[in-house]
Amino acid sequence: MDISSLLRGFIPETVDNATAAANNVSVPHSMPANVVETILPLIGMKGFAPMYRFIGSWLGWDPTSLLTIVGVIWATNKVIRQIYSFLYGLVTEYMMSKVHISSTDDIYIHLMVWLSRQPRMVNSRALMAETVSKTAWEDEDESTVARDRSGLYLNFSNQEARARPQYIPAIGVHSFWWKGQYFRLHRKKESIFDDGGNGGFAAFKDKEDLVISCLWRSPKPIKQLLAHAKEQYYSDHQARTTVKRPCPAYVRRARNNWLQVANRPVRDMKTVVLDQQQKLQVLADMNEYLHPDTPRWYANRGIPLRRGYLFHGPPGTGKTSLSFALAGVFGLDIHVISLLEPTLTEEDLSGLFSTLPRRCVVLLEDIDTAGLRRPLEELRASKRSAKQEDKEESHKTVNNDIKELAKVLKKDSEDQKKGISLSGLLNAIDGVASHEGRVLIMTTNVPEELDEALIRPGRVDLQVEFTYATREQAKELFIRMYEGDQGRPRHMDSRSAAKDELPRSSPSSTKGHALSPETSSAVRSGELDISIDELPEIARQFSEKIPDGEFSPAEIQGYLLKRKKHPRRAVEEAEKWVAAVIEQKINRTKISQVQ
Numbered sequence: 307m308d309i310s311s312l313l314r315g316f317i318p319e320t321v322d323n324a325t326a327a328a329n330n331v332s333v334p335h336s337m338p339a340n341v342v343e344t345i346l347p348l349i350g351m352k353g354f355a356p357m358y359r360f361i362g363s364w365l366g367w368d369p370t371s372l373l374t375i376v377g378v379i380w381a382t383n384k385v386i387r388q389i390y391s392f393l394y395g396l397v398t399e400y401m402m403s404k405v406h407i408s409s410t411d412d413i414y415i416h417l418m419v420w421l422s423r424q425p426r427m428v429n430s431r432a433l434m435a436e437t438v439s440k441t442a443w444e445d446e447d448e449s450t451v452a453r454d455r456s457g458l459y460l461n462f463s464n465q466e467a468r469a470r471p472q473y474i475p476a477i478g479v480h481s482f483w484w485k486g487q488y489f490r491l492h493r494k495k496e497s498i499f500d501d502g503g504n505g506g507f508a509a510f511k512d513k514e515d516l517v518i519s520c521l522w523r524s525p526k527p528i529k530q531l532l533a534h535a536k537e538q539y540y541s542d543h544q545a546r547t548t549v550k551r552p553c554p555a556y557v558r559r560a561r562n563n564w565l566q567v568a569n570r571p572v573r574d575m576k577t578v579v580l581d582q583q584q585k586l587q588v589l590a591d592m593n594e595y596l597h598p599d600t601p602r603w604y605a606n607r608g609i610p611l612r613r614g615y616l617f618h619g620p621p622g623t624g625k626t627s628l629s630f631a632l633a634g635v636f637g638l639d640i641h642v643i644s645l646l647e648p649t650l651t652e653e654d655l656s657g658l659f660s661t662l663p664r665r666c667v668v669l670l671e672d673i674d675t676a677g678l679r680r681p682l683e684e685l686r687a688s689k690r691s692a693k694q695e696d697k698e699e700s701h702k703t704v705n706n707d708i709k710e711l712a713k714v715l716k717k718d719s720e721d722q723k724k725g726i727s728l729s730g731l732l733n734a735i736d737g738v739a740s741h742e743g744r745v746l747i748m749t750t751n752v753p754e755e756l757d758e759a760l761i762r763p764g765r766v767d768l769q770v771e772f773t774y775a776t777r778e779q780a781k782e783l784f785i786r787m788y789e790g791d792q793g794r795p796r797h798m799d800s801r802s803a804a805k806d807e808l809p810r811s812s813p814s815s816t817k818g819h820a821l822s823p824e825t826s827s828a829v830r831s832g833e834l835d836i837s838i839d840e841l842p843e844i845a846r847q848f849s850e851k852i853p854d855g856e857f858s859p860a861e862i863q864g865y866l867l868k869r870k871k872h873p874r875r876a877v878e879e880a881e882k883w884v885a886a887v888i889e890q891k892i893n894r895t896k897i898s899q900v901q
């Protein structure tokens with residue numbers, strides 16, 4: 307039977323006529339209009355019936371056809387989706403491999419950094435923008451830095467505006483291709499309940515995970531991708547030293563223990579001015595210790611694989627510098643711990659030591675000032691004597707009594723704040739659960755104040771003494787300071803000398819910002835006021851003006867830094883500076899007359 311003729315009888319005349327009038331064609335085969343009109347009141351939309359009729363006559367064709375088309379599309383879409391998800395489930399289950407990565411693992415960071423550098427990923431439609439704060443150590447092109455109106459001074463006011471965000475895949479599913487292989491990345495975030503064990507707060511915390519999958523049953527391509535991301539991440543590490551510190555307390559207890567705080571260029575060993583013999587001794591000792599055969603040697607003799615150094619000497623003599631240079635030479639990360647950190651507990655310290663990488667340098671700075679909590683007995687005795695003193699004092703005046711009470715309370719609370727006891731520290735550095743393979747460097751200004759237990763052999767295997775600079779070292783410091791500009795040496799010809807003396811006419815000088823000739827030349831000139839051939843002789847002259855063993859390398863460096871481009875001036879002004887600093891030290895004043 308002809309369906310059109312069957313349906314025709316149901317279609318209202320108005321629609322039919324309108325259609326015929328408008329298009330001079332027959333009404334399309336569709337659901338009868340009065341069926342729709344019957345349904346509308348049933349679903350509480352009776353008022354739509356006239357509108358429905360009006361739309362039909364206005365369009366010139368039956369709106370039911372449109373509804374039919376929409377319905378067919380919707381149903382087809384549903385079916386396709388069902389089929390797709392069924393097939394996709396089959397493929398994922400039987401034809402894809404997966405690797406799960408926890409966001410607390412370093413691989414997560416390697417992969418995210420790598421992904422942020424992939425143009426294809428950046429072109430993805432669902433991205434998360436992150437502010438990237440550049441460190442002072444990251445290379446910058448001079449052309450990207452603006453200057454002030456005078457053109458003399460650098461101006462960084464728009465630095466933040468120029469910093470581009472970094473884009474990483476947003477939470478959700480992403481896909482990308484690498485080396486002809488299809489990868490699917492699922493970045494998931496879920497809330498987990500953390501009971502706050504280990505002293506933290508119980509709360510729901512976000513946990514993020516990555517699932518990376520690829521086609522076929524072998525996860526080999528994913529492993530290759532992860533290895534590649536890791537390689538890329540560490541590609542410039544040979545020239546850099548990564549500095550890590552303990553994470554903030556709340557993160558430390560929930561996730562990672564260590565946080566990367568800097569990735570600075572390696573400090574060249576030759577920039578650390580120290581007795582050559584001492585330097586070589588530390589280098590040889592550390593090289594021996596880090597050798598792959600050493601663990602077996604230690605194990606065969608039942609000796610724990612640990613090495614400790616104590617660097618002691620006055621402030622500014624190069625203890626920290628040598629630690630960084632050693633980390634640079636051996637390509638190790640440096641983990642810096644401050645025992646003065648108020649939130650650091652003994653458990654945290656043990657946790658930090660037990661999660662160190664296989665080989666690394668741990669730097670415990672200023673161990674003398676670390677304020678280690680005294681052993682319990684000593685503490686009790688001191689409290690007893692404090693109270694005894696209080697009692698005696700109480701016989702004097704009431705006012706004094708209150709003052710002393712306040713003092714004792716303060717002392718008590720200070721004692722509580724000092725979270726790490728000596729035994730806690732010793733346990734962390736070489737307790738049963740302590741990590742093996744690390745190099746521990748402790749620095750101090752006053753080695754005599756250290757507890758014997760802390761520096762006994764096995765905990766401290768080598769002591770290195772740092773002293774005030776000898777004349778020879780002052781000369782070396784001078785040469786190191788100025789030889790870096792070797793790339794641009796020149797003899798001061800009269801023209802350039804004159805040029806440096808005269809301030810250039812600049813917009814600022816006409817506006818009352820004129821610079822002194824000296825400042826002007828220092829600011830503009832990128833060159834030294836001597837030739838590089840003269841350097842050894844000038845350095846010798848300088849060293850003769852510096853008294854032997856009286857100035858720390860840091861003091862000499864500070865003086866030279868203020869004459870960064872003027873070695874000749876540094877020599878000329880050295881005597882005056884030396885006299886002023888000696889006088890300052892005698893008078894114990896902090897104000898320097900000559901800088």
Ligand SMILES: Nc1ncnc2c1ncn2[C@@H]1O[C@H](COP(=O)(O)OP(=O)(O)OP(=O)(O)O)[C@@H](O)[C@H]1O
Pocket residue numbers: 577578579580619620621622623624625626627628749750751772858859860861863
């Ligand atoms: N022996 C040295 N050779 C080269 N530079 C040095 C030396 N000693 C100090 N300096 C310079 O002085 C500054 C301070 O040095 P550093 O921090 O290594 O001293 P420190 O002995 O660790 O001091 P502190 O005991 O106060 O921690 C650094 O900029 C460093 O470059």
